[in-house]
Amino acid sequence: MKKAFFTFLLILAIIGCKQNSKTTIEDTAQLEQKYPSDVLSFLDEWKILLGDGTSNDSLVAYKKEGFFYVQNDGESDWVVYKTPNSGVTSRTSSNTRTELGQKAHWIPETGGKLTGTLKVMHVSTTGDATKSSSYSVVIGQIHSDEGHENEPLKIYYKKFPGHTKGSVFWNYEINTAGDNIGRFDYSTAVWGYDFSDVGESATEYPEEPENGIALGEVFNYEVNVHEGIMYLTFTSENHETVRFTKSLIKSDFTTREAIPEQVLKVYANREKGGGVERDTAYAGEINYFKQGAYNQANAKSTNAEIYGGDIQKQYDNGSYAEVWFKHATVGASTRPNGH
Amino acid sequence: MKKAFFTFLLILAIIGCKQNSKTTIEDTAQLEQKYPSDVLSFLDEWKILLGDGTSNDSLVAYKKEGFFYVQNDGESDWVVYKTPNSGVTSRTSSNTRTELGQKAHWIPETGGKLTGTLKVMHVSTTGDATKSSSYSVVIGQIHSDEGHENEPLKIYYKKFPGHTKGSVFWNYEINTAGDNIGRFDYSTAVWGYDFSDVGESATEYPEEPENGIALGEVFNYEVNVHEGIMYLTFTSENHETVRFTKSLIKSDFTTREAIPEQVLKVYANREKGGGVERDTAYAGEINYFKQGAYNQANAKSTNAEIYGGDIQKQYDNGSYAEVWFKHATVGASTRPNGH
Numbered sequence: 001m002k003k004a005f006f007t008f009l010l011i012l013a014i015i016g017c018k019q020n021s022k023t024t025i026e027d028t029a030q031l032e033q034k035y036p037s038d039v040l041s042f043l044d045e046w047k048i049l050l051g052d053g054t055s056n057d058s059l060v061a062y063k064k065e066g067f068f069y070v071q072n073d074g075e076s077d078w079v080v081y082k083t084p085n086s087g088v089t090s091r092t093s094s095n096t097r098t099e100l101g102q103k104a105h106w107i108p109e110t111g112g113k114l115t116g117t118l119k120v121m122h123v124s125t126t127g128d129a130t131k132s133s134s135y136s137v138v139i140g141q142i143h144s145d146e147g148h149e150n151e152p153l154k155i156y157y158k159k160f161p162g163h164t165k166g167s168v169f170w171n172y173e174i175n176t177a178g179d180n181i182g183r184f185d186y187s188t189a190v191w192g193y194d195f196s197d198v199g200e201s202a203t204e205y206p207e208e209p210e211n212g213i214a215l216g217e218v219f220n221y222e223v224n225v226h227e228g229i230m231y232l233t234f235t236s237e238n239h240e241t242v243r244f245t246k247s248l249i250k251s252d253f254t255t256r257e258a259i260p261e262q263v264l265k266v267y268a269n270r271e272k273g274g275g276v277e278r279d280t281a282y283a284g285e286i287n288y289f290k291q292g293a294y295n296q297a298n299a300k301s302t303n304a305e306i307y308g309g310d311i312q313k314q315y316d317n318g319s320y321a322e323v324w325f326k327h328a329t330v331g332a333s334t335r336p337n338g339h
Numbered sequence: 340m341k342k343a344f345f346t347f348l349l350i351l352a353i354i355g356c357k358q359n360s361k362t363t364i365e366d367t368a369q370l371e372q373k374y375p376s377d378v379l380s381f382l383d384e385w386k387i388l389l390g391d392g393t394s395n396d397s398l399v400a401y402k403k404e405g406f407f408y409v410q411n412d413g414e415s416d417w418v419v420y421k422t423p424n425s426g427v428t429s430r431t432s433s434n435t436r437t438e439l440g441q442k443a444h445w446i447p448e449t450g451g452k453l454t455g456t457l458k459v460m461h462v463s464t465t466g467d468a469t470k471s472s473s474y475s476v477v478i479g480q481i482h483s484d485e486g487h488e489n490e491p492l493k494i495y496y497k498k499f500p501g502h503t504k505g506s507v508f509w510n511y512e513i514n515t516a517g518d519n520i521g522r523f524d525y526s527t528a529v530w531g532y533d534f535s536d537v538g539e540s541a542t543e544y545p546e547e548p549e550n551g552i553a554l555g556e557v558f559n560y561e562v563n564v565h566e567g568i569m570y571l572t573f574t575s576e577n578h579e580t581v582r583f584t585k586s587l588i589k590s591d592f593t594t595r596e597a598i599p600e601q602v603l604k605v606y607a608n609r610e611k612g613g614g615v616e617r618d619t620a621y622a623g624e625i626n627y628f629k630q631g632a633y634n635q636a637n638a639k640s641t642n643a644e645i646y647g648g649d650i651q652k653q654y655d656n657g658s659y660a661e662v663w664f665k666h667a668t669v670g671a672s673t674r675p676n677g678h
Contacts, residue, residue: 045670102671104443104449104670104671105449105450105671105674106443106444106445107625109625110444110445110625111444112443133457243633331444332382332442333443
């Protein structure tokens, strides 16, 4: 009797809490089919172009397996941006991307701020070591939407094959005076090498950078364009915080004499390069942010493997870039401090 | 015995659900001290200037009793923007405001979109009926941050004393060619009258507008500036939807011959007015949105009562504006449809 009585009470208690239990079950179900917009709440402010050439302008409750989805690493949910060495590319590029494009546009004078907390999980394991873009992925950009449509900022992660640690660097592309064939990037190292540090032959690599960032290692970037000036901040748990300031409205590269040695070296044997920048740089020009995985490896310019364009084969054999983001924000610029 | 048994079960059920009950109590407590940012999630993208002259750049979990707070009308939570006829004003105005200013800035070519669902609860009950600004409040704006710092858009609500229904109209202020003393507003009615419809004497009013909007009546506006063109949409349950299109980059008012009759009438006896607009209007000029309650009644230009500037006395005697917002968004422009 006593046992039956307590069983009866237990059942009553369960019935009494039924609504509560039901809620818990629904929560679990939602967890299992999470969308990137559940992790990064800012996704309503972006559109996306994927490595298979498809695009979408409405990223709330949207995902695409193999390209843009949620992964949990046991501690947090992350949004995965994945893209092969060969797929379908945008109009202005021969590189594939699974990358966000900001819907709102702005000029350097009105500015804006983009932040990201990320880890790069993979870059192409094949390529020509003498090419600056080999083994690299662009993880954030400022892109012009006018004139030459050049890129005032590309933030790179690059890791040579066999190395544990890779490099983070950022490139500024000039807003070319005259014909855009003269355009060039000027690169600055954050941790490890910059864009101009390449192998002596297609299969020789520089030494592994001591202060580099490993695949899977978390770091943060902040791009704050305030009243025409770009303020960059890079932080990571076991690395020195690094800050940069660069005007987007007054050029540093208006004469041939002002062109850095690095640029002369990188562009010595390339069709493009050799130009100078307009005095006002990107002043008054409409720009927007990009964020995600813009794969810099391809068959043509970096001689990366593409397995005939078969995406699954590329994913199975290291011919892809994969970047995970945990936090990210986009919005108005802020008055810089610490620069 | 039977009664005691059920009482016992009831107690057990309550104990069994203790965690659930606790959550409910906490939820209630949170409701009681709601912040405007709990109702309008976009408040992190704004700063505010209040009718007492104080300002704040960080509006998450912020409120100010008497000016900016949450009110429930039995159906929904609303953010109240309240401001007296006389208080402390901004640098460029003699009118008080409890009004948001957008942190992000933009040019007409990059654009942006502002929406609001609101009801006006009060406008000043005193003033000079021959003055266009009497008895009115501006509930949304585009404000330039360069040059003359003029206003490409002000959306008004105005109700004459004794009327049940008031008017909604919008004003375009020219980006004056030359000296800004020549500036003028051109006004367009949405529902009811426009800015130029005034009383024949200080105490005579036009007839009540048949298709007007009453105090407490909900309506919506959308301001979508896309590629230099401003698209306005006004909707309300029992009213026809009204749409407007106006270029912000090509002027309609470049010659004296192009100045509408309305403008000649409104500015006939005013110091300002009489100018023309630069051909490119606001092209390339930095602008931002404003939203809230920008009181157009004051002692000087509309002869409104201010009770010696005592805010409580003004609130007690109808010398204030009060606007409630339930929904609002700000962000990137969208390709217009329906215009």
